[in-house]
Amino acid sequence: MVDAFIELDGVEKVFDVRRRTGFLRRERRQVRAVDGLSFTVARGEIVGYIGPNGAGKSTTIKMLTGILTPSGGRLRVAGIDPARERTRLAHRIGVVFGQRTTLWWDLPLIDSYRLAHRMYRIPDARYRENLDRLVELLDLESLLEVPVRQLSLGQRMRGDIAAALLHDPEVLYLDEPTIGLDVVSKARVREFLGELNTERGTTVLLTTHDLQDIERLCSRVMVIDHGRMMYDGPLAGLHEAGESERTLVVDLERELPPVDVGPAARVVRVEGPRQWLAFPASESAAPLVARIAAEYPLVDLSVREPDIEAVIGRMYADRETVVPGARNS
């Protein structure tokens, strides 16, 4: 692959866990959180990194930042071994954890940025320039003097993203950046990340449970489970592999028997005048909507995306056909 920026080759992470099994008895057990993982990410790529709870996503990201040392295999970010040269690497990466903030809770937002300025030894002119740009793009002007604890979740997330980018990192790791955000804040964060990637060529590795984050931003998605790569390719391919379905929710004028649109979709639920139709996620909803609108007294409709757990769950149901297609490099 051209200019591989992140490289993992057979990376493993094994945790020793002690568990109490009786009054004085303890059992030692090993948890293989990451199990022979190999992949590369090229400079400027924006890649979704998904998997069920406990799949090994956070452990991978912690190894990529140098917080955790791999138990085996080879790992490089920008040619650097993260565990060995964590401080040198810190100047080239940015990290945002949706569930935790790196901002100073009791201080005004701007103070966290001033601190980053010193910590990363960002040249003054560069700091000013980046701060102005990020404040404008993320609409932070009115929030700079507000203590972080008073910010809403969406405002805090924008604040965190700016903090992670002040030192011009070449790669940004995002762990659930839209978790708990309302629709407007989600859209804003996604739009910003897309722009960052296009304008600055920042490489982005995005962990999320929200398939729309992936749909809006990533041309490539990697699915891991039990620390192993299950799928690596375009999102559309994942939908096909998992035969995932979207749901069309229609409100009719009155209660009617299940609508009949042939093999294009099937009714999975009826509640009064509202009906839920499942159809393949790889298909457009437009012909289905047109047909229902022509043949039934349609009042309103909405389309619901499948969630990641559902897509992955279906992959397992059909695992034999999926694994041979999985790319592991």
Ligand SMILES: Nc1ncnc2c1ncn2[C@@H]1O[C@H](COP(=O)(O)OP(=O)(O)OP(=O)(O)O)[C@@H](O)[C@H]1O
């Ligand atoms: N410090 C640790 N000590 C022992 N086991 C750990 C440790 N950190 C993670 N694990 C275990 O490793 C496995 C992978 O955990 P990890 O946090 O990487 O998963 P994840 O994909 O990020 O999950 P989630 O979506 O729930 O955040 C889990 O079984 C977890 O319990």
